[in-house]
Amino acid sequence: MLKAYDYSELGQQTKEIQDAELFRREKEGALKFVLNHSQRSQGRSMKKRECIVCGSTHTRFIFSRWDVDYLFCDECCSIFVPIDEETIQEYLAIKEMKELRISDDYQEQAECRRGRIWDELVMWAQFRIYRYLGKNIDLDVIDYGNRYLGSVERFRRSGLCRHYELRDSIMPLETEKLPAADVVLYMNQLQHEVNPVSTLQKLNQQLKEGGILIINTRIGSGFDILTLKGSMDSIFPYEHIMLPSKKGLEMILEQAGFELLEITTPGTRDMEAVLRNQDRIEESNFFVKYLLRTADKAILADFQQFLQKSGLSSFAQAVARVRK
Amino acid sequence: MEKIKAVIIGMGRMGRTRYDAMQRHGGYEVVALCDKEISNLDGYMERKFSDWKDCIDSSEMDAVFVCTYNVVIPEIVCYSLEKGYAVFSEKPPGRNLQDTLRMKNVYDGLGAPVLKYGFNHRYHNSVMEAKALLDSRILGDIVCARGVYGKAGSPGFAREWRNDAQISGGGIMLDQGIHMLDLMYYFMGEFTEIQSSVDQLVWKDMPTEDSAFSILRTADGKVASLHSSAIQWRHKFSLDLICTKGFISLDGLLTSTCSYGEEKISYYRKDLEQKTGGLGRPMEHTMCFDSDQSWDYEIKEFYEAVAEGAPIREGTIRDAVNLMKILERIYKGEKTC
Numbered sequence: 001m002l003k004a005y006d007y008s009e010l011g012q013q014t015k016e017i018q019d020a021e022l023f024r025r026e027k028e029g030a031l032k033f034v035l036n037h038s039q040r041s042q043g044r045s046m047k048k049r050e051c052i053v054c055g056s057t058h059t060r061f062i063f064s065r066w067d068v069d070y071l072f073c074d075e076c077c078s079i080f081v082p083i084d085e086e087t088i089q090e091y092l093a094i095k096e097m098k099e100l101r102i103s104d105d106y107q108e109q110a111e112c113r114r115g116r117i118w119d120e121l122v123m124w125a126q127f128r129i130y131r132y133l134g135k136n137i138d139l140d141v142i143d144y145g146n147r148y149l150g151s152v153e154r155f156r157r158s159g160l161c162r163h164y165e166l167r168d169s170i171m172p173l174e175t176e177k178l179p180a181a182d183v184v185l186y187m188n189q190l191q192h193e194v195n196p197v198s199t200l201q202k203l204n205q206q207l208k209e210g211g212i213l214i215i216n217t218r219i220g221s222g223f224d225i226l227t228l229k230g231s232m233d234s235i236f237p238y239e240h241i242m243l244p245s246k247k248g249l250e251m252i253l254e255q256a257g258f259e260l261l262e263i264t265t266p267g268t269r270d271m272e273a274v275l276r277n278q279d280r281i282e283e284s285n286f287f288v289k290y291l292l293r294t295a296d297k298a299i300l301a302d303f304q305q306f307l308q309k310s311g312l313s314s315f316a317q318a319v320a321r322v323r324k
Numbered sequence: 325m326e327k328i329k330a331v332i333i334g335m336g337r338m339g340r341t342r343y344d345a346m347q348r349h350g351g352y353e354v355v356a357l358c359d360k361e362i363s364n365l366d367g368y369m370e371r372k373f374s375d376w377k378d379c380i381d382s383s384e385m386d387a388v389f390v391c392t393y394n395v396v397i398p399e400i401v402c403y404s405l406e407k408g409y410a411v412f413s414e415k416p417p418g419r420n421l422q423d424t425l426r427m428k429n430v431y432d433g434l435g436a437p438v439l440k441y442g443f444n445h446r447y448h449n450s451v452m453e454a455k456a457l458l459d460s461r462i463l464g465d466i467v468c469a470r471g472v473y474g475k476a477g478s479p480g481f482a483r484e485w486r487n488d489a490q491i492s493g494g495g496i497m498l499d500q501g502i503h504m505l506d507l508m509y510y511f512m513g514e515f516t517e518i519q520s521s522v523d524q525l526v527w528k529d530m531p532t533e534d535s536a537f538s539i540l541r542t543a544d545g546k547v548a549s550l551h552s553s554a555i556q557w558r559h560k561f562s563l564d565l566i567c568t569k570g571f572i573s574l575d576g577l578l579t580s581t582c583s584y585g586e587e588k589i590s591y592y593r594k595d596l597e598q599k600t601g602g603l604g605r606p607m608e609h610t611m612c613f614d615s616d617q618s619w620d621y622e623i624k625e626f627y628e629a630v631a632e633g634a635p636i637r638e639g640t641i642r643d644a645v646n647l648m649k650i651l652e653r654i655y656k657g658e659k660t661c
Contacts, residue, residue: 116599127462130459
């Protein structure tokens, strides 16, 4: 397997990727649902909870957010919330949340803050698709769950797609119906999955022979998540219930019948997140506190590059194809 | 999997490398090994020969791997082809263009049998990524390139067979620089104008060059500069590919000794509006590689040609002739076309 690490320079991100007020409203909606839900705190109360990635029973409490327990798997180092599918489907169907996310204001803010990231993502996808398929035009593409108009439009305009289907999205867009795809995009979706292997098996069946899956996700083995844990502002229930480790993501893909072609952790924001929340870092974490107190910007930038290169950033992207 | 019966002529470092790659592949049965220095065959269980002709005549095989000194490559390749065997030969394809053309004549006369040369660098991960990036045209069209391939030298460097002109045909440019030249040719196409300076700058007592600078130009105006050096004093591999909409940098190369450093490729998009970074510092994308499968990819392609009738894609006789034509002109020190 080709192993590659992809990184970009730190310090160029001038904007938060979320508008503060819109993000507050999103979290407010999630909190309201969680507080009204009876599944809270079941992680600690259940003695042996199987890891939803590797099936190990060596799992333990790692942190709590809004009184919802996140468990850590000692075998594959993934982080997850033990919860049922029905609850997640209810959460994803919250009407106010959907309306907020498809609103013009939300989409415009997303365009403003994430536009450059999407440009880079599309270019990266064009490159990797060409690398593995030998072409990057006129392909049949199924995009799962994409909820950003700007991202959808960029993929549609990129020349990649002969036919494009947006599937399982809250966006009210009419697209074609494809029986199978050369490329399946599954981006920022794994975080909601109660049964990740089963979901990816379904994606596997959507691919044409030789077709590829492009997947990206927050991962639980990243520096910011393992440093900040429950103080990580951007991780909250039930928006994020599945945070596989890098190894865990590899296992999920393997179990779902994929051949992993590459996995990288090109996330650039771990250090920024930790810096922003440094007052919430546990007192016992002497190393990180010392690092933040003594390191200059250049050293922190180097550290972020080290995280990316070493598979330790909390954002992963992978390319896989159906195993023969 | 159908087994290809193969013999290896020359069991120095390259012969052993090919042997190991064939074992990993699983589709080869090595039936005999040959080396003038019979102790090089110690530890191998296959039939052993010290005379290459005796080895080829006495064995039943499908393919011959020629991993010898440059001087005997043409004779063994031609003999093997004429016997009806597929041939994999190490680079360089002989000592000079005349040697290569001799092999081409036999190849043409036999109706294009399977013949592949080991231009192994095309199979390195960073090179394959660069090729995909260029072919995808995400960064536009390549317009120029700068390459440095340098060796540190060694205490006995001047006395190595590689620097014995009678055996090798040339110095560092023919031995190692040919790889960089091949990559430039691979990425940019055929060169029609050449300027060069081939020198003995430090190893004055050596019959071959220790430094070769070349400036090369294609018919459609792409320009490349190449420095092949035995006086780098630290191993170095560096290749910049400049395109109309971006820039690719290959740095380091994974080898068995890891002495050329980590193998990585970085690429940047042209960003004059500073959307992705500060002025002069556009967003950088880098990929590093922790394993070298180049030998395996190469042996796989040869297997597919012999066993399945697939075409040779990399390291064809055409590539070999084109490269040796350029090299001949580099050695002549041409100033213009």
